[in-house]
Amino acid sequence: MKQETKEKLDYFVEKYNNSTFIKPDPIGLVHRFSEQKDIEIFGLIIATLSWGNRKSIIKSGENLLKIMDNEPFKFVKNFNENELNLLNDFKHRTFNAFDLQFFILRLQKIYKRFGSLEELFAPDFKKNKNSFEAIVNFRKEFLGEHHEIRTKKHVANPIKGSAAKRINMFLRWMVRKDDKGVDFGIWNKISPSKLSCPLDIHSGRSAREFNLLKREQNDWKAVEELDISLRKLDYKDPVKYDFALFGMGIESKEF
Template sequence: MKFSQAVFDLIEEKYIKFNQPGFIEDDPISIPHMFSKKEDIEIAGFIASILAWGQRKTIIKKCKELFNMMDNAPHNFILHHSDQDLRPLLEFKHRTFNDIDTLYFIEAIKHIYTNHNGLEGAFSKGISLTDSTIEKGLINFKELFFELDFAPQRTKKHIASPLSNSACKRINMYLRWMVRKDDKGVDFGLWDSIKPSQLICPCDVHVERTAKILGLTQETKPNWKMAVEITENLKAYDSEDPVKYDFALFGLGIEKFFDKFEFKRF
Protein backbone atom coordinates (compact mmCIF):
# COMPACT_ATOMS: atom_id res chain seq x y z
CA MET A 1 0.00 0.00 0.00
CA LYS A 2 1.22 3.49 -0.85
CA PHE A 3 1.73 5.98 1.95
CA SER A 4 -1.20 8.39 2.35
CA GLN A 5 -0.53 11.56 4.31
CA ALA A 6 -4.23 11.97 5.05
CA VAL A 7 -4.49 8.44 6.49
CA PHE A 8 -1.27 8.87 8.44
CA ASP A 9 -2.37 12.17 9.98
CA LEU A 10 -5.69 10.66 11.06
CA ILE A 11 -4.46 7.38 12.53
CA GLU A 12 -1.47 9.04 14.20
CA GLU A 13 -3.77 11.57 15.85
CA LYS A 14 -6.15 8.85 17.08
CA TYR A 15 -3.31 6.57 18.19
CA ILE A 16 -2.02 9.37 20.41
CA LYS A 17 -5.53 10.08 21.69
CA PHE A 18 -6.38 6.51 22.68
CA ASN A 19 -2.99 5.11 23.71
CA GLN A 20 -3.09 6.67 27.16
CA PRO A 21 -4.16 5.54 30.66
CA GLY A 22 -7.72 6.83 30.26
CA PHE A 23 -8.24 4.03 27.72
CA ILE A 24 -7.65 1.34 30.35
CA GLU A 25 -10.66 1.70 32.64
CA ASP A 26 -13.34 0.60 30.18
CA ASP A 27 -11.25 -1.98 28.32
CA PRO A 28 -10.45 -5.63 29.20
CA ILE A 29 -6.79 -4.59 29.50
CA SER A 30 -7.84 -3.15 32.88
CA ILE A 31 -7.82 -6.73 34.22
CA PRO A 32 -4.07 -7.44 33.90
CA HIS A 33 -3.47 -3.88 35.13
CA MET A 34 -4.90 -5.03 38.47
CA PHE A 35 -1.69 -7.01 39.06
CA SER A 36 2.00 -6.22 39.48
CA LYS A 37 3.67 -9.65 39.42
CA LYS A 38 4.79 -10.55 35.88
CA GLU A 39 3.21 -14.00 35.87
CA ASP A 40 -0.07 -12.66 37.26
CA ILE A 41 -0.17 -10.03 34.51
CA GLU A 42 0.50 -12.68 31.85
CA ILE A 43 -2.14 -15.08 33.14
CA ALA A 44 -4.76 -12.43 33.89
CA GLY A 45 -4.22 -10.89 30.47
CA PHE A 46 -4.48 -14.23 28.71
CA ILE A 47 -7.70 -15.23 30.43
CA ALA A 48 -9.20 -11.75 30.05
CA SER A 49 -8.46 -11.78 26.33
CA ILE A 50 -10.07 -15.21 25.89
CA LEU A 51 -13.20 -14.00 27.72
CA ALA A 52 -13.26 -10.74 25.73
CA TRP A 53 -16.43 -11.07 23.75
CA GLY A 54 -19.71 -9.35 24.47
CA GLN A 55 -20.13 -6.04 26.29
CA ARG A 56 -16.91 -4.71 27.76
CA LYS A 57 -18.50 -3.98 31.15
CA THR A 58 -19.68 -7.57 31.38
CA ILE A 59 -16.27 -8.92 30.34
CA ILE A 60 -14.54 -6.90 33.07
CA LYS A 61 -17.13 -7.94 35.66
CA LYS A 62 -16.79 -11.65 34.84
CA CYS A 63 -12.99 -11.49 34.87
CA LYS A 64 -13.00 -9.88 38.31
CA GLU A 65 -15.40 -12.56 39.49
CA LEU A 66 -13.10 -15.33 38.26
CA PHE A 67 -9.93 -13.85 39.75
CA ASN A 68 -11.66 -13.30 43.08
CA MET A 69 -12.18 -17.07 43.09
CA MET A 70 -8.40 -17.36 42.68
CA ASP A 71 -7.74 -15.05 45.66
CA ASN A 72 -6.52 -12.44 43.16
CA ALA A 73 -3.26 -14.36 42.84
CA PRO A 74 -3.76 -16.37 39.64
CA HIS A 75 -0.18 -17.61 39.22
CA ASN A 76 0.04 -18.95 42.76
CA PHE A 77 -3.48 -20.36 42.60
CA ILE A 78 -2.92 -22.16 39.32
CA LEU A 79 0.37 -23.70 40.39
CA HIS A 80 -0.60 -24.67 43.94
CA HIS A 81 -4.39 -25.14 44.10
CA SER A 82 -6.04 -28.13 45.75
CA ASP A 83 -9.15 -29.91 44.50
CA GLN A 84 -11.11 -28.11 47.19
CA ASP A 85 -9.88 -24.76 45.89
CA LEU A 86 -11.41 -25.55 42.51
CA ARG A 87 -14.96 -26.05 43.80
CA PRO A 88 -16.05 -22.40 43.54
CA LEU A 89 -14.90 -22.31 39.92
CA LEU A 90 -17.52 -24.91 39.02
CA GLU A 91 -20.01 -22.03 39.18
CA PHE A 92 -18.16 -19.82 36.70
CA LYS A 93 -19.63 -19.18 33.27
CA HIS A 94 -19.30 -16.46 30.65
CA ARG A 95 -21.34 -16.92 27.49
CA THR A 96 -20.20 -20.31 26.10
CA PHE A 97 -17.16 -20.52 28.41
CA ASN A 98 -18.21 -22.85 31.23
CA ASP A 99 -16.82 -24.83 34.17
CA ILE A 100 -15.33 -27.53 31.92
CA ASP A 101 -13.39 -24.87 30.03
CA THR A 102 -12.34 -23.08 33.22
CA LEU A 103 -10.92 -26.21 34.84
CA TYR A 104 -9.04 -27.22 31.70
CA PHE A 105 -7.58 -23.73 31.29
CA ILE A 106 -6.23 -23.90 34.84
CA GLU A 107 -4.55 -27.25 34.21
CA ALA A 108 -3.23 -26.23 30.78
CA ILE A 109 -1.75 -22.99 32.13
CA LYS A 110 -0.18 -24.90 35.03
CA HIS A 111 1.34 -27.33 32.50
CA ILE A 112 2.67 -24.40 30.46
CA TYR A 113 4.37 -22.74 33.45
CA THR A 114 5.72 -26.06 34.69
CA ASN A 115 7.00 -27.40 31.36
CA HIS A 116 7.16 -24.67 28.71
CA ASN A 117 8.70 -21.58 30.33
CA GLY A 118 5.36 -19.90 30.86
CA LEU A 119 3.07 -18.20 28.39
CA GLU A 120 5.89 -16.30 26.71
CA GLY A 121 7.77 -19.53 26.07
CA ALA A 122 4.61 -21.21 24.79
CA PHE A 123 3.72 -18.44 22.35
CA SER A 124 7.26 -17.99 21.05
CA LYS A 125 7.83 -21.72 20.54
CA GLY A 126 8.51 -22.48 16.90
CA ILE A 127 9.09 -18.93 15.73
CA SER A 128 12.25 -16.87 15.44
CA LEU A 129 12.92 -13.15 15.42
CA THR A 130 13.47 -13.43 11.66
CA ASP A 131 9.90 -14.57 10.98
CA SER A 132 7.75 -11.84 9.46
CA THR A 133 4.70 -12.63 11.63
CA ILE A 134 3.67 -14.63 14.68
CA GLU A 135 1.63 -17.10 12.61
CA LYS A 136 3.75 -20.15 13.50
CA GLY A 137 3.62 -19.17 17.15
CA LEU A 138 -0.17 -19.12 17.19
CA ILE A 139 -0.41 -22.47 15.44
CA ASN A 140 2.11 -24.08 17.80
CA PHE A 141 0.49 -22.51 20.86
CA LYS A 142 -2.88 -24.12 20.21
CA GLU A 143 -1.27 -27.52 19.71
CA LEU A 144 0.73 -27.10 22.92
CA PHE A 145 -2.24 -25.81 24.93
CA PHE A 146 -4.26 -28.90 24.13
CA GLU A 147 -1.51 -31.50 24.35
CA LEU A 148 -2.78 -32.85 27.70
CA ASP A 149 -4.51 -36.22 27.34
CA PHE A 150 -7.74 -35.03 28.95
CA ALA A 151 -8.20 -31.90 26.82
CA PRO A 152 -11.97 -31.50 26.20
CA GLN A 153 -12.94 -31.22 22.56
CA ARG A 154 -15.43 -28.45 23.38
CA THR A 155 -12.73 -26.24 24.89
CA LYS A 156 -10.69 -26.11 21.69
CA LYS A 157 -13.07 -23.56 20.18
CA HIS A 158 -11.84 -20.97 22.69
CA ILE A 159 -8.30 -20.86 21.27
CA ALA A 160 -8.16 -19.61 17.69
CA SER A 161 -5.55 -20.59 15.10
CA PRO A 162 -4.56 -19.30 11.65
CA LEU A 163 -4.92 -22.89 10.44
CA SER A 164 -8.70 -22.40 10.47
CA ASN A 165 -8.32 -18.97 8.81
CA SER A 166 -9.51 -17.30 11.99
CA ALA A 167 -8.57 -13.65 12.46
CA CYS A 168 -7.42 -14.72 15.98
CA LYS A 169 -8.67 -11.37 17.28
CA ARG A 170 -8.45 -12.10 21.00
CA ILE A 171 -5.06 -13.82 20.88
CA ASN A 172 -3.64 -11.00 18.76
CA MET A 173 -5.01 -8.48 21.23
CA TYR A 174 -3.34 -10.34 24.10
CA LEU A 175 -0.01 -10.44 22.30
CA ARG A 176 -0.25 -6.70 21.67
CA TRP A 177 -0.62 -6.23 25.43
CA MET A 178 2.40 -8.41 26.23
CA VAL A 179 4.79 -7.39 23.43
CA ARG A 180 4.32 -3.71 22.51
CA LYS A 181 6.76 -1.40 24.28
CA ASP A 182 6.23 2.31 24.83
CA ASP A 183 5.96 4.72 27.75
CA LYS A 184 2.21 5.35 27.53
CA GLY A 185 1.20 2.92 30.28
CA VAL A 186 -1.40 0.87 28.39
CA ASP A 187 0.43 -2.12 26.84
CA PHE A 188 2.88 -3.92 29.11
CA GLY A 189 5.84 -4.79 26.86
CA LEU A 190 6.84 -7.71 29.10
CA TRP A 191 8.08 -10.06 26.39
CA ASP A 192 11.27 -9.87 24.35
CA SER A 193 11.08 -13.12 22.37
CA ILE A 194 8.51 -11.63 19.97
CA LYS A 195 9.07 -8.34 18.15
CA PRO A 196 6.33 -5.69 17.83
CA SER A 197 6.81 -5.84 14.05
CA GLN A 198 5.74 -9.51 14.10
CA LEU A 199 2.39 -8.81 15.74
CA ILE A 200 -0.87 -8.98 13.79
CA CYS A 201 -3.57 -6.38 14.24
CA PRO A 202 -6.59 -7.57 16.28
CA CYS A 203 -9.50 -7.49 13.87
CA ASP A 204 -12.81 -6.77 15.62
CA VAL A 205 -15.89 -5.17 14.05
CA HIS A 206 -14.60 -1.64 14.68
CA VAL A 207 -11.16 -2.34 13.22
CA GLU A 208 -12.66 -4.18 10.25
CA ARG A 209 -15.04 -1.35 9.34
CA THR A 210 -12.45 1.39 9.81
CA ALA A 211 -9.81 -0.53 7.85
CA LYS A 212 -12.19 -0.94 4.93
CA ILE A 213 -13.00 2.78 4.91
CA LEU A 214 -9.30 3.71 5.02
CA GLY A 215 -8.48 1.28 2.22
CA LEU A 216 -6.31 -0.91 4.45
CA THR A 217 -8.01 -4.12 3.29
CA GLN A 218 -9.79 -5.43 0.23
CA GLU A 219 -11.05 -8.53 2.05
CA THR A 220 -14.80 -8.78 2.65
CA LYS A 221 -14.85 -10.97 5.75
CA PRO A 222 -12.77 -10.85 8.95
CA ASN A 223 -10.28 -13.72 8.81
CA TRP A 224 -6.55 -14.33 9.09
CA LYS A 225 -5.94 -13.01 5.58
CA MET A 226 -7.71 -9.74 6.43
CA ALA A 227 -5.80 -9.33 9.70
CA VAL A 228 -2.46 -9.86 7.92
CA GLU A 229 -3.41 -7.51 5.08
CA ILE A 230 -4.39 -4.73 7.48
CA THR A 231 -1.15 -5.17 9.40
CA GLU A 232 1.01 -5.19 6.26
CA ASN A 233 -0.64 -2.00 5.04
CA LEU A 234 -0.16 -0.35 8.44
CA LYS A 235 3.58 -0.98 8.05
CA ALA A 236 3.56 1.85 5.51
CA TYR A 237 3.00 4.12 8.51
CA ASP A 238 5.19 2.35 11.08
CA SER A 239 7.16 -0.69 9.95
CA GLU A 240 8.50 -1.49 13.42
CA ASP A 241 5.26 -1.13 15.38
CA PRO A 242 2.28 -1.31 13.00
CA VAL A 243 -0.13 -2.71 15.58
CA LYS A 244 0.05 0.51 17.60
CA TYR A 245 -2.59 1.73 15.15
CA ASP A 246 -5.03 -0.80 16.60
CA PHE A 247 -5.77 2.01 19.07
CA ALA A 248 -6.62 4.33 16.19
CA LEU A 249 -8.75 1.91 14.16
CA PHE A 250 -10.66 0.75 17.23
CA GLY A 251 -11.03 4.30 18.53
CA LEU A 252 -12.33 5.61 15.22
CA GLY A 253 -14.95 2.86 15.31
CA ILE A 254 -15.96 3.56 18.91
CA GLU A 255 -16.25 7.27 18.11
CA LYS A 256 -18.35 6.48 15.01
CA PHE A 257 -16.03 8.96 13.34
CA PHE A 258 -17.04 8.12 9.79
CA ASP A 259 -20.80 8.03 10.37
CA LYS A 260 -21.02 11.73 9.55
CA PHE A 261 -19.52 11.19 6.10
CA GLU A 262 -21.47 10.05 3.06
CA PHE A 263 -18.63 8.18 1.36
CA LYS A 264 -17.78 4.55 2.09
CA ARG A 265 -14.04 4.68 1.39
CA PHE A 266 -11.46 7.15 2.62
Protein backbone atom coordinates (compact mmCIF):
# COMPACT_ATOMS: atom_id res chain seq x y z
CA MET A 1 0.00 0.00 0.00
CA LYS A 2 1.51 3.30 -1.09
CA GLN A 3 2.13 5.84 1.69
CA GLU A 4 0.73 8.50 -0.63
CA THR A 5 -2.59 6.62 -0.77
CA LYS A 6 -2.80 6.41 3.01
CA GLU A 7 -1.96 10.08 3.46
CA LYS A 8 -4.61 11.13 0.95
CA LEU A 9 -7.27 8.91 2.51
CA ASP A 10 -6.36 10.09 6.00
CA TYR A 11 -6.85 13.66 4.79
CA PHE A 12 -10.37 12.86 3.57
CA VAL A 13 -11.20 11.00 6.79
CA GLU A 14 -10.41 14.20 8.68
CA LYS A 15 -12.43 16.22 6.19
CA TYR A 16 -15.62 14.18 6.52
CA ASN A 17 -15.42 12.64 10.01
CA ASN A 18 -16.57 15.68 11.96
CA SER A 19 -19.73 17.28 13.31
CA THR A 20 -20.55 19.03 10.02
CA PHE A 21 -21.28 15.56 8.60
CA ILE A 22 -24.11 14.98 11.08
CA LYS A 23 -26.83 17.48 10.18
CA PRO A 24 -27.32 16.61 6.48
CA ASP A 25 -27.07 12.86 7.17
CA PRO A 26 -29.68 10.44 8.62
CA ILE A 27 -27.34 9.81 11.57
CA GLY A 28 -28.26 13.31 12.73
CA LEU A 29 -31.68 12.03 13.78
CA VAL A 30 -30.07 9.37 15.95
CA HIS A 31 -27.93 12.01 17.64
CA ARG A 32 -31.05 13.40 19.29
CA PHE A 33 -30.88 10.52 21.77
CA SER A 34 -28.54 9.78 24.65
CA GLU A 35 -29.90 6.46 25.97
CA GLN A 36 -28.34 3.32 24.47
CA LYS A 37 -31.61 1.54 23.69
CA ASP A 38 -33.07 4.60 21.94
CA ILE A 39 -29.87 4.95 19.90
CA GLU A 40 -29.82 1.25 18.98
CA ILE A 41 -33.47 1.02 17.98
CA PHE A 42 -33.75 4.22 16.00
CA GLY A 43 -30.27 3.70 14.58
CA LEU A 44 -31.19 0.29 13.20
CA ILE A 45 -34.45 1.50 11.69
CA ILE A 46 -33.05 4.67 10.11
CA ALA A 47 -30.10 2.69 8.76
CA THR A 48 -32.58 0.25 7.21
CA LEU A 49 -34.40 3.17 5.58
CA SER A 50 -31.17 4.67 4.26
CA TRP A 51 -31.50 4.26 0.55
CA GLY A 52 -32.50 7.00 -1.83
CA ASN A 53 -32.14 10.75 -1.41
CA ARG A 54 -30.88 11.79 2.03
CA LYS A 55 -33.50 14.51 2.40
CA SER A 56 -36.20 11.91 1.77
CA ILE A 57 -34.66 9.55 4.33
CA ILE A 58 -34.54 12.30 6.94
CA LYS A 59 -38.15 13.27 6.22
CA SER A 60 -39.25 9.65 6.71
CA GLY A 61 -37.20 9.50 9.91
CA GLU A 62 -38.90 12.65 11.21
CA ASN A 63 -42.30 11.09 10.49
CA LEU A 64 -41.31 7.96 12.38
CA LEU A 65 -40.13 9.98 15.38
CA LYS A 66 -43.55 11.64 15.54
CA ILE A 67 -45.20 8.21 15.54
CA MET A 68 -42.87 7.09 18.34
CA ASP A 69 -43.43 10.33 20.27
CA ASN A 70 -39.63 10.72 20.22
CA GLU A 71 -39.20 7.71 22.53
CA PRO A 72 -38.12 4.73 20.38
CA PHE A 73 -37.45 2.20 23.15
CA LYS A 74 -40.60 3.06 25.10
CA PHE A 75 -42.63 2.81 21.91
CA VAL A 76 -41.15 -0.58 21.00
CA LYS A 77 -41.49 -1.92 24.53
CA ASN A 78 -45.18 -1.00 24.84
CA PHE A 79 -46.33 -1.62 21.27
CA ASN A 80 -48.96 -4.27 20.58
CA GLU A 81 -50.46 -5.65 17.38
CA ASN A 82 -53.74 -3.81 17.94
CA GLU A 83 -51.94 -0.50 17.39
CA LEU A 84 -51.20 -1.03 13.71
CA ASN A 85 -53.40 1.98 12.94
CA LEU A 86 -50.68 4.17 14.46
CA LEU A 87 -48.41 3.14 11.61
CA ASN A 88 -50.89 3.27 8.74
CA ASP A 89 -49.55 6.44 7.16
CA PHE A 90 -45.88 5.45 7.30
CA LYS A 91 -44.08 4.65 4.06
CA HIS A 92 -40.54 5.06 2.79
CA ARG A 93 -40.10 3.79 -0.75
CA THR A 94 -40.94 0.05 -0.49
CA PHE A 95 -40.82 0.00 3.33
CA ASN A 96 -44.41 0.34 4.49
CA ALA A 97 -46.54 0.20 7.64
CA PHE A 98 -46.61 -3.61 7.62
CA ASP A 99 -42.81 -3.75 7.48
CA LEU A 100 -42.53 -1.21 10.29
CA GLN A 101 -44.92 -3.21 12.47
CA PHE A 102 -42.85 -6.35 11.88
CA PHE A 103 -39.63 -4.52 12.77
CA ILE A 104 -41.11 -3.13 15.98
CA LEU A 105 -42.53 -6.47 17.13
CA ARG A 106 -39.29 -8.33 16.37
CA LEU A 107 -37.25 -5.68 18.19
CA GLN A 108 -39.61 -6.07 21.12
CA LYS A 109 -38.85 -9.80 21.27
CA ILE A 110 -35.11 -9.27 20.84
CA TYR A 111 -34.96 -6.83 23.75
CA LYS A 112 -36.93 -9.21 25.94
CA ARG A 113 -34.51 -12.03 25.12
CA PHE A 114 -31.14 -10.24 24.84
CA GLY A 115 -31.59 -6.92 26.62
CA SER A 116 -29.82 -5.04 23.83
CA LEU A 117 -28.78 -5.39 20.21
CA GLU A 118 -25.16 -5.43 21.33
CA GLU A 119 -25.74 -8.69 23.18
CA LEU A 120 -27.16 -10.22 20.00
CA PHE A 121 -24.29 -9.16 17.73
CA ALA A 122 -21.28 -9.48 20.05
CA PRO A 123 -20.82 -13.29 20.37
CA ASP A 124 -20.37 -13.80 16.62
CA PHE A 125 -17.83 -10.98 16.37
CA LYS A 126 -15.73 -12.62 19.09
CA LYS A 127 -15.53 -15.85 17.08
CA ASN A 128 -14.96 -14.39 13.60
CA LYS A 129 -12.72 -11.97 11.70
CA ASN A 130 -15.45 -9.75 10.27
CA SER A 131 -19.18 -9.01 10.42
CA PHE A 132 -20.37 -11.83 8.13
CA GLU A 133 -21.52 -14.38 10.73
CA ALA A 134 -22.86 -11.68 13.04
CA ILE A 135 -25.08 -10.30 10.26
CA VAL A 136 -26.19 -13.77 9.15
CA ASN A 137 -27.21 -14.73 12.68
CA PHE A 138 -28.79 -11.35 13.35
CA ARG A 139 -30.91 -11.82 10.24
CA LYS A 140 -31.96 -15.30 11.35
CA GLU A 141 -32.91 -14.08 14.83
CA PHE A 142 -34.58 -10.93 13.58
CA LEU A 143 -36.77 -12.55 10.95
CA GLY A 144 -37.68 -15.52 13.14
CA GLU A 145 -39.37 -18.64 11.83
CA HIS A 146 -42.43 -16.87 10.47
CA HIS A 147 -42.09 -13.77 8.34
CA GLU A 148 -43.55 -12.30 5.19
CA ILE A 149 -41.51 -12.63 2.01
CA ARG A 150 -41.86 -8.89 1.40
CA THR A 151 -40.27 -8.00 4.74
CA LYS A 152 -37.14 -10.15 4.52
CA LYS A 153 -35.86 -8.05 1.61
CA HIS A 154 -35.25 -5.25 4.10
CA VAL A 155 -32.71 -7.31 6.07
CA ALA A 156 -29.48 -7.98 4.16
CA ASN A 157 -28.36 -11.54 3.49
CA PRO A 158 -24.59 -11.84 2.91
CA ILE A 159 -25.01 -15.57 2.29
CA LYS A 160 -26.66 -14.58 -0.99
CA GLY A 161 -23.93 -12.07 -1.75
CA SER A 162 -25.36 -8.87 -0.31
CA ALA A 163 -22.77 -6.30 0.74
CA ALA A 164 -25.05 -5.54 3.72
CA LYS A 165 -24.21 -1.86 3.45
CA ARG A 166 -26.89 -0.59 5.81
CA ILE A 167 -26.24 -3.08 8.61
CA ASN A 168 -22.48 -2.51 8.37
CA MET A 169 -23.18 1.22 8.57
CA PHE A 170 -25.30 0.69 11.68
CA LEU A 171 -22.52 -1.40 13.22
CA ARG A 172 -20.01 1.35 12.49
CA TRP A 173 -22.24 3.84 14.27
CA MET A 174 -22.55 1.64 17.36
CA VAL A 175 -18.95 0.38 17.65
CA ARG A 176 -16.48 3.02 16.41
CA LYS A 177 -15.03 5.29 19.07
CA ASP A 178 -13.20 8.57 18.46
CA ASP A 179 -13.43 12.20 19.51
CA LYS A 180 -15.06 13.48 16.31
CA GLY A 181 -18.66 13.10 17.47
CA VAL A 182 -20.15 11.29 14.46
CA ASP A 183 -20.13 7.61 15.42
CA PHE A 184 -21.56 6.77 18.85
CA GLY A 185 -19.15 4.09 20.09
CA ILE A 186 -21.64 2.89 22.72
CA TRP A 187 -20.85 -0.81 22.27
CA ASN A 188 -17.84 -2.12 24.17
CA LYS A 189 -18.00 -5.85 23.38
CA ILE A 190 -17.06 -5.60 19.69
CA SER A 191 -13.64 -4.54 18.42
CA PRO A 192 -13.62 -1.85 15.71
CA SER A 193 -10.88 -3.90 14.04
CA LYS A 194 -13.49 -6.49 13.02
CA LEU A 195 -15.95 -4.11 11.41
CA SER A 196 -16.54 -4.27 7.66
CA CYS A 197 -16.85 -1.21 5.45
CA PRO A 198 -20.39 -0.19 4.39
CA LEU A 199 -19.91 -0.74 0.66
CA ASP A 200 -22.17 0.89 -1.91
CA ILE A 201 -21.86 2.38 -5.39
CA HIS A 202 -20.17 5.54 -4.08
CA SER A 203 -17.64 4.04 -1.67
CA GLY A 204 -17.00 1.27 -4.20
CA ARG A 205 -16.16 3.76 -6.94
CA SER A 206 -13.77 5.62 -4.65
CA ALA A 207 -12.16 2.37 -3.48
CA ARG A 208 -11.47 1.34 -7.07
CA GLU A 209 -10.00 4.73 -7.90
CA PHE A 210 -7.52 4.23 -5.06
CA ASN A 211 -6.81 0.63 -6.11
CA LEU A 212 -8.21 -0.68 -2.83
CA LEU A 213 -10.75 -2.83 -4.66
CA LYS A 214 -10.52 -4.70 -7.96
CA ARG A 215 -13.77 -6.65 -7.94
CA GLU A 216 -16.38 -4.91 -10.12
CA GLN A 217 -19.52 -5.99 -8.24
CA ASN A 218 -20.45 -4.35 -4.96
CA ASP A 219 -21.17 -7.64 -3.19
CA TRP A 220 -19.92 -9.48 -0.11
CA LYS A 221 -16.79 -10.73 -1.87
CA ALA A 222 -15.96 -7.10 -2.61
CA VAL A 223 -16.54 -6.23 1.06
CA GLU A 224 -14.00 -8.86 2.12
CA GLU A 225 -11.49 -7.66 -0.47
CA LEU A 226 -11.92 -4.08 0.70
CA ASP A 227 -11.60 -5.19 4.34
CA ILE A 228 -8.13 -6.56 3.59
CA SER A 229 -7.03 -3.30 1.95
CA LEU A 230 -8.39 -1.06 4.69
CA ARG A 231 -6.83 -3.13 7.47
CA LYS A 232 -3.46 -2.58 5.84
CA LEU A 233 -4.07 1.15 6.27
CA ASP A 234 -5.24 0.89 9.90
CA TYR A 235 -5.76 -2.57 11.37
CA LYS A 236 -7.27 -1.17 14.58
CA ASP A 237 -9.87 1.05 12.92
CA PRO A 238 -10.25 0.12 9.24
CA VAL A 239 -13.78 1.44 8.69
CA LYS A 240 -12.83 5.01 9.54
CA TYR A 241 -11.96 5.09 5.83
CA ASP A 242 -15.66 4.77 5.06
CA PHE A 243 -15.83 8.52 5.73
CA ALA A 244 -13.22 9.15 3.04
CA LEU A 245 -14.55 6.71 0.45
CA PHE A 246 -18.21 7.60 0.91
CA GLY A 247 -17.58 11.32 1.28
CA MET A 248 -15.58 11.52 -1.93
CA GLY A 249 -18.21 9.44 -3.69
CA ILE A 250 -21.10 11.79 -2.92
CA GLU A 251 -19.27 15.12 -2.84
CA SER A 252 -21.12 16.32 -5.91
CA LYS A 253 -24.29 14.18 -5.78
CA GLU A 254 -26.82 12.69 -3.41
CA PHE A 255 -26.98 8.92 -2.86
